[in-house]
Amino acid sequence: MNAVAQTFNLKSLKFEVLLREEMEFVLLSILTFAIPMVFRHPQVLVGTVVNFTLIMGALHVRGLKKNIILCILPSISAISSNVLLGTMTPFIIVLAPAIWAGNILMVYLIKLMNVQKKLNLVFTLLISIMIKTLLIGAYALVFIKTSVIPANLFYSMSILQFITAAIGSILVFATLFLGSMFQLKAHD
Numbered sequence: 001m002n003a004v005a006q007t008f009n010l011k012s013l014k015f016e017v018l019l020r021e022e023m024e025f026v027l028l029s030i031l032t033f034a035i036p037m038v039f040r041h042p043q044v045l046v047g048t049v050v051n052f053t054l055i056m057g058a059l060h061v062r063g064l065k066k067n068i069i070l071c072i073l074p075s076i077s078a079i080s081s082n083v084l085l086g087t088m089t090p091f092i093i094v095l096a097p098a099i100w101a102g103n104i105l106m107v108y109l110i111k112l113m114n115v116q117k118k119l120n121l122v123f124t125l126l127i128s129i130m131i132k133t134l135l136i137g138a139y140a141l142v143f144i145k146t147s148v149i150p151a152n153l154f155y156s157m158s159i160l161q162f163i164t165a166a167i168g169s170i171l172v173f174a175t176l177f178l179g180s181m182f183q184l185k186a187h188d
Contacts, residue, residue, distance in 0.1 A: 021060070021061065021062060025057070025061050025066050025070075028056060028057050028061065029073060031049070032050060032054070032057075032070050032073040032074050033073040033074070034077070035074065035077070036050070036074055036081060037077055037081045043156060043160060044164055047160065047163075047168075048164045048167040048168050048171065049168070050074045050164070050168070051164050051165040051167070051168030051169070052168035052171045052172060052175075053070065054067075054070055054071060054103055054106065054168070055106075055107075055125070055165075055169060055172045056172060057070045057107065058106075058111050058115070059114070059115065059172070064107075064108065067107045067108075067111070068104055071100055071103035072100050072103075074103075075092060075096045075099050079092055091149045091153060094143055094148060095136075095139070095149070095153070095157060097139075098135065098139030098140065098157070099136060101139075102133070102136040102139075102161070105131060105135060106129065106131070106132040107128075109124065109127060109131060110128050113127065113128070121173075125165075125169045125172075129165040129166060129169065130162070133161045133165070136157050136158065136161050137154070137157055137158030140153060140154055140157035140158065141154065
């Protein structure tokens with residue numbers, strides 16, 4: 001009888017963990033899609049919240065496939081609602097592959113360096129944000145030099161990418177810190 005109770009408790013616990021993970025993924029998906037539509041401007045606010053959700057996803061959502069979905073949703077939202085870069089929004093169609101690649105690479109590096117290899121989170125975020133910024137900025141620069149997109153988009157696709165990801169990281173640290181404080185109080 002005791003073995004049956006233990007098995008039931010383990011299955012119940014696994015189900016609870018799975019349900020929590022799926023709920024978190026659904027919530028992050030809704031946020032990453034809705035943020036560009038709801039906030040619209042300024043880009044620093046939208047980018048910060050999107051980067052926050054991407055980093056939280058990298059840290060808490062299992063599987064790269066789900067995280068790739070999170071990385072693609074904000075651009076799809078911005079394109080479909082014609083917002084974010086104002087009159088420059090049509091150029092996001094050209095830039096979307098670089099934004100997707102940069103976000104996916106950032107998430108992959110966070111998962112690899114911090115989640116799997118347990119490297120310091122600050123170090124991991126700095127490296128992943130710099131690489132994301134370099135990738136998106138270099139891609140934008142190629143299209144600027146070939147006159148496909150206007151030069152004034154370079155700031156949004158480079159420096160602002162770094163700034164919003166850095167601020168999103170700070171929000172992640174604050175969230176993790178507050179979460180650990182509440183967990184400690186719950187166990188006291």
